[in-house]
Amino acid sequence: MTTTxxxxxxxxxxxxxxxxGNDPDVLGKFGIFGGxxxxxxxxxxLDEVAAEYDKARSDLEFLREFDHLLRTYAGxxxxxxxxxxxxxxxGGARILxxxxxxxxxxxxxxxxxxxQALLTKRLGKTRVIAETGAGQHGVATxxxxxxxxxxxxxxxxxxxxxxxxLNVARMKLLGATVIPVTNGSxxxxxxxxxxxxDWVTNVDHTHYLFGTVAGxxxxxxxxxxxxxxxxxxxxxxxxxxxxRLPDAVAAAVGGxxxxxxxxxxxxxxxxxxxxxxxxGGRGVETGEHALTLxxxxxxxxxxxxxxxxxxxxxxTIESHSISAGLxxxxxxxxxxxxxxxxxxxxxxITDAEAMDAFSLLARTEGxxxxxxxxxxxxxxxxxxxxxxxxxxxxxxxxGRGDKDMGTxxxxxxx
Amino acid sequence: MTTLQTVFEKARAENRAAxxxxxxxxFPTKDGAVAAATAMVEAGCDVIEIGLPYSDPLMDGPTIxxxxxxxxxxxxxxxxxxxxVEGVAKSGAATLVMTYWNPVDRYGAERFARDLASxxxxxxxxxxxxxxxxxxxxxxxxEAGLGTVFLVAPSSPDERIARVAACCTGFVYAASLMGVTxxxxxxxxxxxxxxxxxxxxxxxxxxxxLGVGNGRQAAEVAAYADxxxxxxxxxxxxxxxxxxxxxxxxxxxxxxxxAEGVRR
Ligand SMILES: Cc1ncc(COP(=O)(O)O)c(C=O)c1O
Numbered sequence: 001m002t003t004t005x006x007x008x009x010x011x012x013x014x015x016x017x018x019x020x021g022n023d024p025d026v027l028g029k030f031g032i033f034g035g036x037x038x039x040x041x042x043x044x045x046l047d048e049v050a051a052e053y054d055k056a057r058s059d060l061e062f063l064r065e066f067d068h069l070l071r072t073y074a075g076x077x078x079x080x081x082x083x084x085x086x087x088x089x090x091g092g093a094r095i096l097x098x099x100x101x102x103x104x105x106x107x108x109x110x111x112x113x114x115x116q117a118l119l120t121k122r123l124g125k126t127r128v129i130a131e132t133g134a135g136q137h138g139v140a141t142x143x144x145x146x147x148x149x150x151x152x153x154x155x156x157x158x159x160x161x162x163x164x165x166l167n168v169a170r171m172k173l174l175g176a177t178v179i180p181v182t183n184g185s186x187x188x189x190x191x192x193x194x195x196x197x198d199w200v201t202n203v204d205h206t207h208y209l210f211g212t213v214a215g216x217x218x219x220x221x222x223x224x225x226x227x228x229x230x231x232x233x234x235x236x237x238x239x240x241x242x243x244r245l246p247d248a249v250a251a252a253v254g255g256x257x258x259x260x261x262x263x264x265x266x267x268x269x270x271x272x273x274x275x276x277x278x279x280g281g282r283g284v285e286t287g288e289h290a291l292t293l294x295x296x297x298x299x300x301x302x303x304x305x306x307x308x309x310x311x312x313x314x315x316t317i318e319s320h321s322i323s324a325g326l327x328x329x330x331x332x333x334x335x336x337x338x339x340x341x342x343x344x345x346x347x348x349i350t351d352a353e354a355m356d357a358f359s360l361l362a363r364t365e366g367x368x369x370x371x372x373x374x375x376x377x378x379x380x381x382x383x384x385x386x387x388x389x390x391x392x393x394x395x396x397x398x399g400r401g402d403k404d405m406g407t408x409x410x411x412x413x414x
Numbered sequence: 415m416t417t418l419q420t421v422f423e424k425a426r427a428e429n430r431a432a433x434x435x436x437x438x439x440x441f442p443t444k445d446g447a448v449a450a451a452t453a454m455v456e457a458g459c460d461v462i463e464i465g466l467p468y469s470d471p472l473m474d475g476p477t478i479x480x481x482x483x484x485x486x487x488x489x490x491x492x493x494x495x496x497x498x499v500e501g502v503a504k505s506g507a508a509t510l511v512m513t514y515w516n517p518v519d520r521y522g523a524e525r526f527a528r529d530l531a532s533x534x535x536x537x538x539x540x541x542x543x544x545x546x547x548x549x550x551x552x553x554x555x556x557e558a559g560l561g562t563v564f565l566v567a568p569s570s571p572d573e574r575i576a577r578v579a580a581c582c583t584g585f586v587y588a589a590s591l592m593g594v595t596x597x598x599x600x601x602x603x604x605x606x607x608x609x610x611x612x613x614x615x616x617x618x619x620x621x622x623x624l625g626v627g628n629g630r631q632a633a634e635v636a637a638y639a640d641x642x643x644x645x646x647x648x649x650x651x652x653x654x655x656x657x658x659x660x661x662x663x664x665x666x667x668x669x670x671x672x673a674e675g676v677r678r
Contacts, residue, residue: 027546037515037542039473040578041567041592183479184469193472200473201593203569300516301470303542313492314520316469 022267022334028217029305031340033333036216038196038303045203050218052123057225062118069114070229073147074104076111078230080237080394085364086377090384090393096246097367097397098234098262105143107136107370107399108230108258109211115226117144120207127151127206131195133160133188133254134325134372135167136399137211142176144209152176155194157187160324167403185318188254188328192302212255213332216303220332227261230396235265238394248273248383251396252375253293253346254325256332258398263344273345276335277379279321280348290319292331293339293346301330307339322351322407323371325399347382349375355411357381358401370399371407415534416508418561418584421460422619422640431636431676433458434621435669436512436645438465439498440490441481442652442661448501450652450665455505457666458673461641462502463539466495466513473514473541475596477646480653492521496533503534510563510584512539515547523550527558537561537584545577552581565589566612568604579616585641586616590624597627597647606638628668632675642676644668 028034036046056062070076078099087095100108120128128150132138138154145152154171158180161168171178184190192215199208210219213227231249238246249266251259253276266272281289289295292307299308301316309317309329321327338344354371357378362368369377373396380395387393401408408414425432435454439447451462467485471478495511503509511530518526518540530538537560543551545564555562561584566575569592579586590605591598605622612620622635623643627650632642648665655661 035547036544037547038544039541039567039589040544040565040574041569041589043544043574044569044571183483189470193470196472197475197594203592297520299520300542302472308516310516310520312520314468314517315486 024217024221028221030334030337033305033336034217034220035305036303037300037305038216039200041200042203045199046216046218048123049119053119053218053222056119056122062122066115066118070111074110074114075102076229077233078102080234080241083361083365086361087384089360090381092389093384093387093391093393095380095384095393095395096238097395098230100230100258100396100398101367101369101373101400105136105140106402107140108227108261108396109137109140110143111229111261112211112223112226112257113137113140113144113209116207116209116222117148117150120150120209121148123207125205125207127153127202128209129153129155129195129198129206130209130211131188131191132156132211133191133327134323134370135160135164135171135403136325138176138178139167139170139174141209142171142174145176146174153198154178155181155191155198157185157191158182159186160188163407164324164403165406187324189316189330212257213260213334214255214302214304214306214330220304220334223257224260224264224334227257228264230258230261231263231265234262234394242392245269245272246394247387247391248275249394250275250277250376250380250383252326252372252398253278253331253335254328254372255330256335258396260332260334262394262396267343274338274343275379275383276344276346277349277375278346279323279326279375280350281320281322283350284348288320289348290321290326290328291348292329293335294348304333306333306336307331322354323375325370325372326375347379349378353378358408359412368401369397370401371404373398415503415536416506418461418508418536421508422585425460425640431639432460432621432641433632433673433676434461434463434641434643435459435648436463436465436643437648438467438478438481438485439495440467440485440488441649442484442658443488444490444494444498446658447498450662451502452505453662453666454648454669455502455507457669459507459669461510462507463510463512464495464498464502466492466511466517468514468517471514473594475594475646477649477653478595481649492517496529499530499533499535508536509534510537510539511535512541515540515543518551523554524557527554527560531558531560535560537563539563539587541565545581548581563587566608568592568602568608572611575612576615579612579618582616582618585619585621586612587643588612588620588622588639590622593624595624595646597650598625601625601631601635605635609639629671629675632672633678636676636678642672644672
């Protein structure tokens, strides 16, 4: 599909249900994962969102509007940057970064948010709510709400409010109400609980603008589709630049949206390895980590069957990560399925490894990455040493590090 | 053991609604929960729902969240939930477990059903288990002779109500409002309409919960529903009590008031 001017639609391949495969079944399942485990009161709202999205995804008018926003507001397409000085530490492999940090608001979250904000208008709803960990999804949601004249309420764990104070101020400036969540671990998982409670109460005029590829069907599918522009662009760009597909694609995994966003266009390219990097926190042996896929077990959290950090009686175990955006004991069901099917591989990166990669990229390339994205960078360093100097690795630089200066100042004694 | 069927038959014979009380296991303490539930039964509750404390209770308001948090901090485990059921069932009430799905899933559906039945439980209420995902639990419950209770909500269209009701044995739980658990100033007017919309789809009793907290509200709901479900208001009494004895007296007093309400 092309626009009237004849330029290809960046988001055009969102249309065509099933063309790219890997769509969930009618119950929202990816294999055994996904589905809906939610109060019955929310089923009609989820059905409504799913039905409207089904119409929207094949409506050229909707796709044009989305595309227009991605180009003229979010700053797409984002560039690819080769980072040879950084790659010296990766055994000489070629490393290319997909620069989602250069989007408006500074992270990949804006892609999904613009899509869902348009969907909110189609649904005739006037209020959006969202959870946020690092604050990037909250900032993106507050931004889209300001742009489209929607009321906006953001739930954020009190611990996260503190470590991402800058983003709290940004959201407020954008006109959003930020509600610190003080129960449980006071991080992302509790913010999600609180957002669900709001949604069930205000569902008649409110859309829950879910920020990652987790949660009940249809969120994993919708968020993925709005994020997959990352991989669609990157695949085209890397072919143009290097004349071939990369050997591996690396991304950080919190809930999994930036990872699925860049993986998805490569799923059918069997020669391309897909690697996801979870937060190893203080190390697997300390129990203080967010290694959901690598250390968790299959269960139900936040409306979806997936891998979960849980004890033997199904109680969620609190996660830990230096990066708020990866500090989550669940993960999107499509990743659970990619893991079990063997198509993607998931690994842990400790806080210390991530912070080393964070400072290395800053010093060698003049790019300050988000701490979340630094997990993918640390992964790429290891991967490069494994794959050798002939290898090309594509890394999703999902966001920029401005929001992390407080953490960096403490960590590096700046 | 008192069954749900005998409870509702008895209530109908007395021309009143049944009174259903909720308390999480392990709150205020492991033994305290049995004592409080027993007091509730002695003062007029026909059915007790024992909540299985879960780390992520996304359908619950602040009062139940608070109680559940304390219970988990007290170290409540599934074995304690079963022991609580055993203790409460002795009081003569039909005793159910209300639980989010993940703890049952993890424990094993068949094992959970077997253990609950041998503890004297008569069934479960599963607020986040949808009919689409209910098959393993329906099978395990049937095998163990347990009732299954699912929820309908004011937002449920008639097809959903039919689908949910078809999964229920024992009774159908009508959530009075769109929202989380917690006592409210008044019971939502939508509740009566929801009960009316549910009737054509089931011959089972229909009970109303969420937002009921005093005798007046219980009487109002009892006029159109077969059962009145009260949770947060009992917990509030226990949370506000300076010590265990006055907590017990307070829940007893509330149960009396509610029992009088369902008989008005
Ligand atoms: C820059 C950045 N990267 C990654 C993530 C993790 O989320 P996801 O796994 O959904 O991409 C976040 C979340 O806040 C983020 O801000």
